[in-house]
């Protein structure tokens with residue numbers, strides 16, 4: 178089973194103060210790991226290490242027990258700002274990696290149409306991306322990540338710039354997609370409810386230096402996939418209690 182691991186990872190930028198200290202994390206297929214924590218605690222740095230954009234100062238990043246040398250097709254990344262190419266059509270944005278890999282136009286189109294259907298944008302492949310709404314653009318970013326059928330999906334605040342309603346819709350999309358492809362997922366979010374709703378495991382980080390202060394297993398996403406409504410889950414006493422508990426951890430408050 179594909180497996181991404183950070184082993185006792187520490188990071189300093191250019192010899193400065195440590196940004197991450199002794200962080201260990203495992204993401205296997207079928208896991209949805211969500212990282213929360215105050216601004217500056219190193220969440221994005223952590224994701225960039227997992228993506229292979231950065232290298233740890235000490236410790237190791239491994240995929241299936243092999244050290245990561247850089248970015249790889251088995252680890253797809255989705256950013257907050259969709260990072261689409263405005264001069265390409267929606268379909269060509271989705272199939273961009275296939276284009277780099279030398280796939281034919283017909284193959285690329287097939288791949289793009291399949292991924293666009295998964296994210297609910299079937300039929301929009303020919304649209305220039307500048308004609309899409311913010312929510313549609315984030316869906317295209319997700320479709321692009323899914324097109325290559327990655328083993329791991331690494332997402333840095335992918336829904337952070339969206340309005341509340343679109344955000345809830347896309348949370349469900351992330352959950353349904355994960356429920357189908359079971360890609361090992363790492364998501365960074367500032368949304369505590371989003372973390373609880375999506376995660377199988379929540380990692381709480383604290384700054385100075387960035388480190389993990391808590392890990393907690395949750396199953397609200399699985400309840401949603403089993404058919405319970407989002408409203409019923411989010412209004413349930415267990416969810417409300419978990420939210421307060423998580424907020425206490427993030428802000429290192431004493432529980433009342």
Ligand SMILES: Nc1ncnc2c1ncn2[C@@H]1O[C@H](COP(=O)(O)OP(=O)(O)OP(=O)(O)O)[C@@H](O)[C@H]1O
Pocket residue numbers: 190196214215216217218219220221222223
């Ligand atoms: N390229 C860089 N060079 C030097 N310092 C950096 C660099 N990138 C981030 N940092 C510093 O590393 C620390 C952690 O930053 P990082 O962006 O990983 O945190 P974060 O938890 O994602 O923050 P936020 O929630 O605000 O996005 C911060 O103090 C930041 O200033």
